[in-house]
Amino acid sequence: MVKAVADTEGENQGGFAYDTTKVTGFSHTHDSGTGGVCFHSIVGGVSNRVQATSMGNFPVFVHPDCPDLSLCNWTSSDRAIAWRRDSPKARPGYFSISLENGVDAEMTVTNHSALYRFSFPGSTGTSPVVLVDIIDLPQSRNSGTASVHPDTGRLTGSGNFNPSFGLGTYNAYFCADFKGSEIRDTGTWTNRSVNIGATTVSVVAADAHPASHFSAGTFARFNTPEHDGSLFVRVGFSFVSVEQACSNAEREQPDFDFNGTVAAAERAWRDKLDVIEVDAEGVSANLQTVFWSGVYRTMISPQDYTGENPLWDSDEPYYDSFYCIWDSFRGVHQLLTLVDPLSQSRMIRSLVDIYRHEGYLPDCRMSLCKGWTQGGSNADVLISEAYLKDVADVDWGTAYEAVVKDAEVEPPNWNIEGRGGLQSWKTLGYIPFNDIDPGTEGLRTRSISRTVEYAYNDFCIAQMADRMGHTSDRDKYLQRSHNWRNLYKADQGSAIDGVDTGFVGYLQPRNADGTWGYQDPIFCSPLLNFTSCYLNADGHETYEGSCWLYTFFVPQDMAALIQTLGGPDQFVSRLEYLHESGILYLGDEQAFLTVFQFHYAGRPGLSAARAHSYIPSQFNTTVGGIPGNDDSGAMGSFAVLSMIGLFPVHGQDVYLITAPFFKQVSIRNSVTGKIATIRNVDFDPSYGSIHIQSATRDGKPWRKNWIGHDFFADGGVLELELGPKESGWGTRIEDLPPSLSEYGQDPVVKQVVA
Structure with a gap:
């Protein structure tokens, strides 16, 4: 503390x-x-x-x-x-x-x-x-x-x-x-x-x-x-x-x-740190510092205030400085689940206990106070993922009750908890531009980013419902998880400085009557009015990112997204353009998964290449060696997970496989003592060979370009043979990560010199 x-x-x-x-x-x-200065409309539309x-x-x-x-x-x-x-x-x-x-x-x-x-x-x-x-x-x-x-x-x-x-x-x-x-x-x-x-x-x-x-x-x-x-x-x-x-x-x-x-x-x-062991032979001191300081910073927050909460009496742990879950649900808690599962368990128990006494799960909390909600109810993602990964000692019945309340019951003030616009969500299937949402208080902005986050929040609840046997809930929330489609405008184009990007189809704001509004797809990117999409009364329809970026946020159904955007080749081309054009800013956490989404199109080698482009260009040992601010360890967690070579898809039991930045990485489960090892064969510390040619798990061939949490729970060895070019490994439809929809035809692997 x-x-x-x-x-x-x-x-x-x-x-x-x-x-x-x-x-x-x-x-x-x-x-x-924790970031810098922002604006927030608290009452009466006044910033x-x-x-x-x-x-x-x-x-x-x-x-x-x-x-x-x-x-x-x-x-x-x-x-x-x-x-x-x-x-x-x-x-x-x-x-x-x-x-x-x-x-x-x-x-x-x-x-x-x-x-x-x-x-x-x-x-x-x-x-x-x-x-x-x-x-x-x-x-x-x-x-x-x-x-x-x-x-x-x-x-x-x-x-x-x-x-x-x-x-x-x-x-x-x-x-x-x-x-x-x-x-x-x-x-x-x-x-x-x-x-x-x-x-x-x-x-x-x-x-x-x-x-x-x-x-x-x-x-x-x-x-x-x-x-x-x-x-x-x-x-x-x-x-x-x-x-x-x-x-x-x-x-x-x-x-x-x-x-x-x-x-x-x-x-x-x-x-805390000894649960991780790396073979750093040949790896620069700078990259080792990026790695270990990232682990350290990930463990700084949330903070254990157990015994220091005067608001209610409880035998449960109390953690504070969830600052904010919108930042931490995409990396911090995934890394903590691997390297400090006991603390992750206590944090989830604390979230559930906050629900018991405050009535809702927090999206943000600091200094014993309710923090501002930035998007969806993303504690739902953390709880669902913890359930799928068998995080211990959590009252899952109450946890499920909490996430369902987020999905069903709108609070009087959804600036600080829960979700706003639930009437529109349930009837229209999206959050409309300038949603009326009568009788409640909350910023009527971020209609696009809230829509895609609500859809994913509901998908995560559906996973939990399925495993717990709540079949009607599962079906309802799976249906809602498709709502991202309702803001996809298939004929919307995009230009940069008057030059067409060549890609068509983006998320766009929509009115309650079904007619379309407009937000330039590159608006709220480093290329156009980057700082215009925060928590203020005129904060626009996406939060801390552009329509270009949010169009990629469908982790529950990447097969459908890929087909919607024109198939695997067109998807890969668009995703590469996102990274190369200056539209993407890696200092916001929504960018994390886009580094590895090439996996879904059967191009895991491009994910590896992209990770190596950001580390060390964006993550290094200079004073400015973190993109933006660290967001309470979020940037540190991204660097560590990327360098481990198993990047988690938040809210799911899925780790996308790339080659570690070390010859070998081992993680010991501090509760069970089981050790998971990722080993590179033909490791090249100059990183000329970063593409997986073949893989084995415990000596048996492993073709999937992803792996489940059982690898860390049960221990074992994932051995990766590396080479300088992309291969056929992890490219077949049956090799691709889970998706709600079925994948289309086999992606064609292009041989590219690394």
């Missing part, structure tokens, strides 16, 4: 960003890789600015030498200090940075507490001051109180804040203790005024004292630090109470043992 890091000025969603210059403090809780920066509550800041308190800088903007460009060091369980004021800051964490070690090699450090600010990174504070104990120096406090991408408020609490020096004095401060000896300060009435213009907090000043010159600050954090914040710190770090805490954090991370 606690993730301590330096907070910087500027684009600081995760607290620290390398393309900044100044540090404003050190805070204890963060959501990483409200939302900053996706989150948390960063109660930062501490250290002045190395402050004999005259009146000369110290207290507010966030005043105290901001440059950091030394060569100083940041980060590894699992540890972060350090050096500031130009002479402070060296190191930090480590346990589940609910942070431990900071401040030293002063560039300063005399004779009168160091540690202050706490009642604020958060997005400056959303509504009210707050802080206290200081004049004898022990213990700083405690609470505050009420807004979530970064949702509705409501939340309370947070902290408790800071010190070691390494005797207390000289304590007090409170507001803006630039200091009150030595005062023990309590409060901020109320956010309108009168906005966090952006009014700062307040407490401080403790110390004598020269003892021994090695280090001053330790231990901060406990809680969403329940100050008492629990103090208890968390005292229980988890009773001895202020910095090195011991770092070692414990490293052990915890090694336990």
Whole structure:
């Protein structure tokens, strides 16, 4: 739950960003890789600015030498200090940075507490001051109180804040203790005024004292630090109470043992990462870093807040920072199912328990608040997939009840849960442009992207219904899963800069009376008004992507889509054009599956080639080596799954096979101990040979270009023989991934030099 890091000025969603210059403090809780500024119409069609920066509550800041308190800088903007460009060091369980004021800051964490070690090699450090600010990174504070104990120096406090991408408020609490020096004095401060000896300060009435213009907090000043010159600050954090914040710190770090805490954090991370083993012979250090950092980032969120949920009493796990499932349902949870199935089980149980107490599954949730829904009810996809893959210890009866409610019962405010437009969905078979949807609140936008996501949500429910024996539900939801066809306009063309692309037929908006609207198929792509399709009142009919992109989103029935778009050859040509033309942006998760959809047309070699084009061009070890932002590990999961060579089709028991980026990859199931190994024969680390010529599973020929989750559940060896050109492997109709409709004629494999 606690993730301590330096907070910087500027684009600081995760607290620290390398393309900044100044540090404003050190805070204890963060959501990483959550995106930037967007707009959201909350009520009355009025757009409200939302900053996706989150948390960063109660930062501490250290002045190395402050004999005259009146000369110290207290507010966030005043105290901001440059950091030394060569100083940041980060590894699992540890972060350090050096500031130009002479402070060296190191930090480590346990589940609910942070431990900071401040030293002063560039300063005399004779009168160091540690202050706490009642604020958060997005400056959303509504009210707050802080206290200081004049004898022990213990700083405690609470505050009420807004979530970064949702509705409501939340309370947070902290408790800071010190070691390494005797207390000289304590007090409170507001803006630039200091009150030595005062023990309590409060901020109320956010309108009168906005966090952006009014700062307040407490401080403790110390004598020269003892021994090695280090001053330790231990901060406990809680969403329940100050008492629990103090208890968390005292229980988890009773001895202020910095090195011991770092070692414990490293052990915890090694336990998580050790389930993966790669033979990296010949593979560059850069690609290895892309791989392992991707695994690490995938494990940062959702966050385990079990025992820290004040909203209801439950014996079930509680996870927060599902930020957002629209981002994570296409990669993060698939990778967690492989490498950390126990955590994935607990997350699914948490989603089901949220349904029990809140009435709906979340599409997004952070800081104990309901987050904004971006598309469909995509927790349905996660739950269905978890059921198909036999994720353990879930109350599947209640889980099924939850996904069916998403499909059948429209909530009063579908901005924050469930689905809007269900009356139109059930009667028209699509979400119409400017859907009236009377009696409910929600953005009447994204009619195209919501239609295709609802269709896929219903398909996933149908899979679950089929396996559970609910045949009437299965038939109903399978029928609805075909609704994507109702927005396909067969004669719609597309041009770029006035030049026809040569492809016809795209999803288009449709009115309730059945007549067609129009949205340029490349609109909301990097080629045309890229930032025009977000959660705002005029956010258009696709979300964070174009009609070009969303026309490919039919993972439940790729055979029908391929025939609709003109057959395998025309489909492959169109899909290649999507990737080559500049229409596609890989920094949004809808792009992930398009990298591998060549499999469905019998061209798995093109999927492999496309994956190798994005890794390392888009995924590398430069500062900008992630396309867009990480979306709470989504980009990291894409890189890892691509490099493993078994890319999952979200919501299904299907992994599309390509050659791993390593000679061999093994994944051990941490629950059963079974090991699944993917091995490349004739591996070429220069990646001249990336096309599968033949495959065996446990020594027997394997022709399908996909494999099921039983490979990971039962263990085994998938051995792939590689070559420089496409082959006939995985190209027959019987080799292709599952689809609701039957595939047409055999695709013709073209021999292409890699």
